Amino acid sequence: MSQTLATEFARADAQAVQTTLRRLAPKWTTAFVHTIAKYGPELRVRDFGQYFPTLSQTYTSKRLTTMSTAGLVTRDAQFDRTAPYRLTDRARTLGPVYRALAQWSSDHLDHTPQGRSGRIEDALHRLQLVDTTEVVRLLSARSSMRVSHLAEQVGDYEQLIATRLNRMQADGLVTRTGHRHGDPYTLTDAGRALGPVFTAVQQWENRHSSAPKVQVPTATSALGAPVTGANAARTAAALRRSAVPSTLFSHSPLPQPRVPAAVTAGSIPARSR
Known part of the structure; x- marks a missing residue:
């Protein structure tokens, strides 16, 4: 590790790296990730037997459960207890980590x-x-x-x-x-x-x-040109004051019932001096 990296690598960073390494370290984790990536995209517990004949289905199931808790594999087991496992987005992007470890x-x-x-x-x-x-x-x-x-x-x-x-x-x-x-x-x-x-x-x-950053679109004029300067501030203020369009809701607002004129006249209080 270079002197510069050691200086920039704070204690909190070291603890986070240690936690991640421990999540990836249990035996067979790397092999299972590689196997699903190569022979998947989905594999059931019994499918691992042809690639790891010395492992029992019970042990394989426990290892996959641990990997699921670590966020490396997932499956839709709500209605099917034998549902296949597949890699999560986290596991599918492990390439740079594995390459660095293998090279070292x-x-x-x-x-x-x-x-x-x-x-x-x-x-x-x-x-x-x-x-x-x-x-x-x-x-x-x-x-x-x-x-x-x-x-x-x-x-x-x-x-x-x-x-x-x-x-x-x-x-x-x-x-x-x-x-x-x-x-x-x-x-x-x-x-x-x-x-x-x-x-x-x-x-x-x-x-x-890290939480993804929300991209705020640039305000535009009616002609599609970007609005800048004081106009941008006025446009943003107008957007904040404008009513929410009905298309944002799942149902259009129901029309208000018409009230007879006699009822309306009767509801107006009489004027008094």
């Missing part, structure tokens, strides 16, 4: 030969643990830090951070600057190269969590 894994991790889905899930398994993203952010910004300082910045017990660092060291993300017990930790080449991965995850999450 291929370039920096020493692993046994495995398919693309396996490399992605292995990378997610290394990155999804609690506080991992925040530790990477802190070490990227400060080069090296001791366990006590990291615990203070993360806001967790020193023993828990030490355990997390041991796991991150085993996963190839951090290393000690010396051989003594209290020596500071620093990022490895793999840890420093996580910038594109975190950026891809953040952009994907922002794409689906």
Whole structure:
């Protein structure tokens, strides 16, 4: 991760990225997304058996339910308990995230030969643990830090951070600057190269969590030319004062009944001095 990204990558961003990574990390999630995308667009639970013969239908159903809760798959099961699953818009746009993870894994991790889905899930398994993203952010910004300082910045017990660092060291993300017990930790080449991965995850999450902006049309004159300046202000005010057209409602307003003249005359109070 570059120094610039580490500076701009706030703690709230790190927490959001961590949450997203944990949502994508459960085993078989990546493989199921790829399978539906390749052989779908819809697959029933029993259909997964021909692609994953070692998985039971019960386990497959549980995994798909978890993916549904994570917003990655959906189905119309109100009237059909065996309705097929299909990818959501969120899942169909995972390409940049998966490409960044696969590239990072291929370039920096020493692993046994495995398919693309396996490399992605292995990378997610290394990155999804609690506080991992925040530790990477802190070490990227400060080069090296001791366990006590990291615990203070993360806001967790020193023993828990030490355990997390041991796991991150085993996963190839951090290393000690010396051989003594209290020596500071620093990022490895793999840890420093996580910038594109975190950026891809953040952009994907922002794409689906940010509220869309409403485009306000420009006021136009009767001839279709844009209205500008003082005319625009007067036009906008006129639009606000104008009545709502009847076509905006599902039914046209009913005509008012005609009142006989005698009834109308009788309803007018008599004038008195």
